[in-house]
Amino acid sequence: MKALRLLRRSGSVLSPRTRPCCFIHQTQYRNPLPLNIFRLQSTAPAQYQSAIEREDDLEPGETEPTEDFFHNAPTQEERESILSQLPSPHPQHAHKSARLSALHARLMLPPRLPLETLARCLVDPSADIDPHFNNSSLSILGYDLLGLYTSEAVLCRHPRLPTEVMFAAMWAYCGPKTLAAITREWGVEVAAAPGGEVDPGYLQCKHIEAGNASVEGTGVQVKDLPILATDPKGKPMLGEPGWRRGVSSRTVKSDHFGDEIKRTVLDYAERPELRQEDLQRKLEKGVTLETASTNFVRALMGAVYLHAGKKAAYNFFKAHILSRHLDFSKLFEFRQPTRDLSRLCAREGFESPVARILSETGRKSRSPVFVVGVFAGKDKLGEGSGSSLDEARIRAAVGALKGWYLYSPLEVNVPSQAERGGNWEPVMVDGGEVVV
Template identity: 55%
Template sequence: MKRLQLQRWSSSVLSPRARAGSRLHQQLYSTGLRLQSTASPLQSETSIPDDVEHVDIGDPGMMRHVRRVHKRKTQLQYPSPPVDAAIKSPKLAALHARLYLPSRLPVQTLARTLVDASADRNADFNNEALATLGHDLLTHYTSEHLLCNYPRLPLSVIFAAMYAYVGPKTLAAMTKEWGVDWATVPGGEVDPGLLQFKRIDPGTKVDEVSQLQSPRPYAAQKGWRMTVSSKIFYDDEFGDAIKGSAASNEGVTTEMASATFVRAVMGAIYLHAGRPAAKRFFEQHILSRHLNISELFNFSQPARDLARLCARENFEPPVAKIVSETGRKSRHPVFVVGVFSGQDKLGEGAGASLAEARERAALAALKGWYLYSPLNPRVPSSMEEEGAAPWKPAHVDVGEVIV
């Protein structure tokens, strides 16, 4: 019986119809397809060459196999996966459900957020436009949250808090938490659920990539002092000098590509689901992270800064007084010092010496002033909600003490 089956199989292989299908299979694999454009047009399962359409194989199964082979062949010529491949990707469906994205956001747009500009230079198929919109939304919502909830924060602390909330390192960590994997090399045959970008060559220094020219380097060459005002006008939202992204042919780092992906997701939600969905996504994934702002302060001379603050606010000069002490003549003394302005105690600190306790008390007083938060603060974007209460002007402080 096995010998009879083997004879039937061998005779079918040697049949003229099978030999014609084999020659066509080899022809499809041996013929090279040249890349005509960097775009990623839609492909259909029945798109096969004209010569394949006129070949009479006679076997429907062989014809379907030829179509599948040609589809895999043609996908290799595109820099990013075709749009229709996103519907069949289980990774995209899982990511859409894991992030609880709105149903109005299609998986095709979610697949586009995973294609970096370094992988596909065509603006119609990469995430550059979506990332630009998402970046503006993230920085806008974060800045209004910080300024309305902590109106007295120094500018340097605001820059540090902005970086902690929506900086590239934070967004890259979010990409890992969302379970997004990276493609080794971008291409049309890659699963659309993978983050695709061109990596920078090993040994390349990130600081040496092409940068956009900004007025700040010119000011630095002239020897002008980099003040707080210069950071507002010349620097980015994190207080750093403005730099341009690397060119598409040079590649990007994994951190840059991951941050661009998160920003693109924010922009896609805003376009497809509207402002309420984007604001809700921001609150669930950005503001839900705990940030201890009190640890971002770095005062070099807190006693001097406190004295200048009291002079500006017309308070009585601060005076340090011992509140309690123990073990003065032992090996481990502890002193508790309070800083008073008249009858009001501004802060209290403990230390192994009087000088250390006085510095900590002044630092506690400064933090108590700058970390002031009004009751029931509201942000300007809350007026976009339906049925919002009348707007009450937010508290605007004089600002930090410039020394």
């Protein structure tokens, strides 16, 4: 077997993983099972025993299995019954799955990422509650890596983006919907039900009961809607569910997408049993396909980082996440663009903006067109057209604001890719969005 060079932190991923049910089998069958009781990763060599079907390619040093072994070896039926008792496929089966190898090849994953880990990435916590066998730990790492790489890529390339737009861009690049779409694009299929006998190339998760309709036209599920308070004034109060926090609070206390974190690290630190309770609930209720797909992509990101290192992880991120096209200019929505623009000009020391008619046609007709430019002194800030002067003026202000916010420096070095000892040019940090 090819020796893999492993990074220091990947030890916990690759250590021999056992579970109590494995020991039950051990007492049941005295002789070694065709499946290893200890579910091993490819790099933990100690307890590997060659399976029966590998007899042909025995190496000279290896001893042939004894007569006694064949005599007491479990039958096909027994083997299947053992397998079906496992909640997720045996790691050793990873090498027998054509799907898994195909996925590994199709994604051009680094060869240092073993198939066993890829198989583990496909096991959702709702399928297998044991953290040694599911992808929960890897997906936490992958979530943080995706957040770091995406945020620095977006923010260094567009240093003036407002926070709300930044959240929207993060959601578009590595939000659950995108990651679920990526899973479909990679050709990963979902097992109908998880279990030990399933091909490890399938995504294993317990499906949630159907019947949670989505709100028409939004793509948001009914259960995800914020609960509106029954306050007569209609506004939920501080701390109540549905209370909308400010942007600055969300940058500190929320996840990468500006959404509320239901369980924080502090919650788990105060009540450690909460973590187990949450997992148990997930195991009973199941998860949506979107959640399972999201966890898979995140886990794969974490696995690539652990096995192949920082550079490979960044290349993987560039190839699959950053390569997706996102039109930032569509993420903006202005309520009072003219007011914002005049505040911006006052803040930056430009002359106050004036709307000027660049050209027009059919003023007295049914469908006139006006082209209006916003000028600060002699410099044109933006241009817009519309069927009324007001519309053209407001569109011109929107264009000017977008021109400001979408500024992108020519050459960008993101901090995570800075080389040690190399010349580091700090990225641009902007004064922030316009606050009125």
